[in-house]
Amino acid sequence: MSKGLRMTNSNTNSDFTSFTAFQLERQASGRLLFIGANGEQHAGVVPVRAFPVAAPDEGISLVSTEGHEVAWIEQLQALPPGLRTLLKEELALRDFVPEIQQLKSVSTFATPSVWTVKTDRGDTSFVLKGEEDIRRLGRNALLIAGSQGVQYSVHDMTALDRNSRRLLERFL
Numbered sequence: 001m002s003k004g005l006r007m008t009n010s011n012t013n014s015d016f017t018s019f020t021a022f023q024l025e026r027q028a029s030g031r032l033l034f035i036g037a038n039g040e041q042h043a044g045v046v047p048v049r050a051f052p053v054a055a056p057d058e059g060i061s062l063v064s065t066e067g068h069e070v071a072w073i074e075q076l077q078a079l080p081p082g083l084r085t086l087l088k089e090e091l092a093l094r095d096f097v098p099e100i101q102q103l104k105s106v107s108t109f110a111t112p113s114v115w116t117v118k119t120d121r122g123d124t125s126f127v128l129k130g131e132e133d134i135r136r137l138g139r140n141a142l143l144i145a146g147s148q149g150v151q152y153s154v155h156d157m158t159a160l161d162r163n164s165r166r167l168l169e170r171f172l
Helices: 081-094 162-169
Strands: 006-008 017-019 023-026 032-035 041-049 058-063 069-075 100-106 113-119 122-128 134-137 141-145 151-154
Touching (some): 041 081
Antiparallel strands (some): 006 017, 023 032, 032 041, 041 058, 134 141
16 A cells, blocks of 8 residues: 655645645555545446546546545646555556557558557457548657557657658658
């Protein structure tokens, strides 16, 4: 069990901030149990990122099975290591955004096209339906939507090999 959380009072418009202790543990069922500072328990809480792409380690809500927020975490890095690890494990189960490390081939430079890529989770292929399915995130990062709903990320286009950059530039 881990204790400690910097929370913001989301029920007011003030900048009121307090330090509130709580416990979070994984139950035998695999679900998370939240125990508030007042002893109130919520089984099956789920961490939800407010900004999963732009700021994945900021603004994390712990939501009960009834859909109510039981805690708000401003910065994941501010949590004690045990609690941070537990939340990162749980978030990893919910998030599936493979990172493209190499573009191996594209079937055509018109859309729709089949892209064959190497990701941090292995080789795969997906269909890019249109150029609008490639979204820029800052200067060098991209989010690419495959036709089956999987989102692929490119954290830094400049870090890709020369051939991958050339293929990608044809679609940007």
